[in-house]
Amino acid sequence: MKRAVYVRANKPMRIPIKHRDGFDKLEPIQVVEPVIVDKFTECHVTPDDVASRMVAYLGPTGDFLTLEPSAGTGQLSKALLASGHSRHELTQVERHTKLASGLHRFGPVINRCFLKWAAEVKGRVEYPRIIMNPPFSQVRKHVAAALTLLGRGGHEASAVLVALVPITFVHSDAETLEILSADTFATAKVNTKIIRITKPN
Template sequence: MAIAEPVTVDKFTECHVTPSDVAARMVGYLGPQGDYLTLEPSAGTGQLSKALLAAGHSKYELVQVERHIKLAGGALHGFGSVINRCFLEWAAEVAGKVEFPRIIMNPPFSDVRKHVAAAESLLGRGGHLEPAVLVALVPITFQHRSAETLETLPADTFATARVNTKIIRIEKP
């Protein structure tokens, strides 16, 4: 049996890996699975994508955006469509051209407002009757007029980042 090569990420990418149990809860907050086109911006190591697939979501309706070449080329392989780009640039290019009924994200904490705003610009029902849903892991200080705080995470969830975090949900009718 081959041992998987560890994924190493330069600290300047702000890739803080979402713990598996937190990722699973975030997927649950999205709502029922179905034929929903789902976006994972700044996908990192694919923890949220793995949780989506484990919960029964289809990899054929999963779009991941990741700018880090090694992550986009290897760590995310097999989890869905991978776009190797800066999420903020990509979102600006595709805004108004695509809608995602489901978005799940753990954005870079330093630019969290820009990333959530860019994701929200892509949030739409996409022909579904149910509201579109965005679930994000954000710093506890993050405020948004439409965000519902679902849970506050333990202080040591991202100990290396030294940032206290929470999970929020934004619904768009």
């Protein structure tokens, strides 16, 4: 077949293509893996802003051994590291195996029930800094166990415990720092507050 069949009069077969430069490179898409928490763990994930304020309530950073008794997804641990606390002075305790496996990036993890572990190490270790968001159904037991481990640990500064607890929690030495909004936790219909307990010199 003749080539002329495919040619319109005075119309070339080829169409020029303009090259366009200057497009910005697309940033790679980062998919954040969702944190899925079994409801039976009683793990209520602390929001970033609340975790940051809780860390600030502990006081200035230093070479303080710091305990996170119910580390969960690591929100408080992450806030500690972001504020300058050392991962080498952080002890995280989490009984739920799957949650515990995700905490190693923040520091050492003890995969145990905190109440049992605290009873075993009582009198053998002191933590000048304790930060916690304990299971609400056992909050009194968990705070009491944490207080048995709170101590100056050779430091001159007072030992400090900061905890996120239900608003109904009462302790004679607790100072209420904040009353949190009712929608702080999407999975728990519990009114909460941040408290601080200081063990003096």
